[in-house]
Amino acid sequence: MQYVNLERIFNKFVQTNELPRAIIRLQKRHSDDFVQLSQGDINEDTPFVLASVTKLWITTILLQLIDQKKLDYDSIISNFLPKEKLENLHSYAGKDQTKYITIADLLFQTSGLPNVFYEEPILLKNRIKQEDFSYSFSDMLYWVKKTPAHFLPGSKEAYYADINYMLLGKIIESVTHQSLDACIEKTILRPLGMAHSFLTSSEFATIPPIYTGKDYLVRPKLISSAQGAGGGISTTADLMSFIQPFVEGQLFEDNHWQKMAHYLPLQGDYAPVEYGGGHMKLTMGQYEKEDRLSFYGHSGLSGAFAFYCPQLDVYLTGTTDNAGRSELCIQLIYLILFELEREEKLRKEA
Template sequence: MPHRPAAPPPTRRRAIIAGTGMILSAFAPRAGRGQTLDMRAVDDRLRRAVSTHETVGVVCAIGQHGRVLHRAVYGQRAISPVAQRMTWDTVFDMASLTKSLITAPCIMQLWEAGRIGLDNPVSTYLPEFATGGKGNITIRHLLTHYSGLPPDLDLTQPWQGHDQARGLTMNSRPDLPAGQKFIYSDINYLALGFLLEKLTGQPLEAYATGHILRPMGLAHSCFRPAASLLPRIAPTQMDETGHMLRGVVHDPTARRMGGVAGHAGLFSDADDMCRYAQALLDRRAGRPGSPFPLRRDTVRLMTTPQQPADKTDLRGLGWDIATHYSSARGEGFPVGSFGHTGFTGTSLWIDPQSDSYVLILTNRVHPDGHGNVVALRHDVATAAAIALHAG
């Protein structure tokens, strides 16, 4: 069984935000290495995010040295079409965290097996990818977002399905030469998903389930959630027909593809994300018992700067290190830390130096797409780093 450190049951305190009627709850901080950490600043910021409508609800976890030191649950899972209180076991649309949590490690499994070279052109394995001036784009360029490709496929045209998405990806044209500039692009990870399917002969969902989710014991993580899971899923927002998305991926490109793509589609909860973060930290540090399905040297490669040598936007292989997307690092974690965010309001930031992580799960786009948790991520990470340092 995957290693999961034991911890005493949490105690909970409850409060009601004045004028909102929303029940908020937070789990008391856990003792870490014989000390109790003061997470009041974290909880204050989470409460304020709900009361000021940055998000309708939030689940937060802070872990260090193999234990979840702090769990917090605030606000509501849904306010439309009916109100539901947020719970620790709420399942979220992880959005672009799919890139770092699923697609990148799948690709690196192929690298470990000697089936790809990071600096080989993608067209070595997908000859049709060379179309439109993409012949010199390498797998490393895709993983680090230095391919020069535009941010997304054209959604103004009425295309539909996996095969049409694949054709559009193969025929896409770069805006800039490969290696010149960091441009965050979903097309990069669409291409990696298609590459994985070509080399493994399996759909991305099947390969990821068999080689990432099951080996790690991530029982609450999946693509295209079953109907039985819907009551626990945080809804996002209305689709083009006026239907509230719940258990259906929010990202429009992934949705057109049927819910599974290299850049989005994963659903998960706090327990599984804490398990994932801890397994990654344990493997990176060389501690025994980690179920993370890559070697230690591979994990270190993925989580250190891999962008072109003369560039200042720092990206690992699937992970953000220091770019304008790095608000989730806050002011206290060093540049050697790494993480990723998701458009729906999810984020995970991991710091090997302090052996810690900060997980924030929200559905900030619910119900109308107007929520914003960029400042929340920054502030919670900063407060967490201060508390961890003080402890």
């Protein structure tokens, strides 16, 4: 891959947005050639916090369990977790709707459960700014029960909330009879040779600090508490080793993509992101054009990302490493893909 202007675009973006460090790796499908651009103290093997990119690992294991017929999309979640713990988790119109939540509702973010990091009365984001703290799964359940749900499970709406993937992580542990970090290591990291990646299971793990745009926050307790919703650590190279087999159906039966590719727009704060089965989709360009570029995979609050653009047949992994402006990673991808598209057109016209 040789693209003349990519480095100039990347460097200008990093300078304009005052990013201490950033990295992006581009690789064509079925090719060993790649372009890697970086700024600051970071390279292809430098670990960074994945945040919600971790959800792709959870999606992978869940689909494997469906392939093994240990659960199904329509399985009720209370079949795998203690009913007394889940009671009144989903409160809507004065009634407990928890017994209707399915695996698919969690996977597609259609459960209607709230996002307690950004919603009253819990609003965890304010506490995160002030201190590092641990929270348990039971704590999260308690906070969610204090916050009203947004719609009935299975509605044709999507609402992004970390509790969905924390629940999926606990269901995976219940079905596999092993810890989530051990399960991820066994089924994803080791087979794919992702030697620099892991799911944090302890605050004493080597967890990189998070840049907020002003300073670096050390939050090992918080990140290790996130588990399957956002507790992953990885690198640009390792993410590339993962996202390719994920997209190409090498980690689970390929027919899952027929179901997973049903997308719904997320709540306003996440626009223009759409959510499918365990992954995000973004579309760029003029709305009325049918040939608009799209890319799917996942990004995280930390600035981490792993995506695939089918129209240009290219994978993108890396991080803009700024939790204060997590949208920057999407903006960078827009710029890079527009340039790739422009150069592809010039190449065809030559």
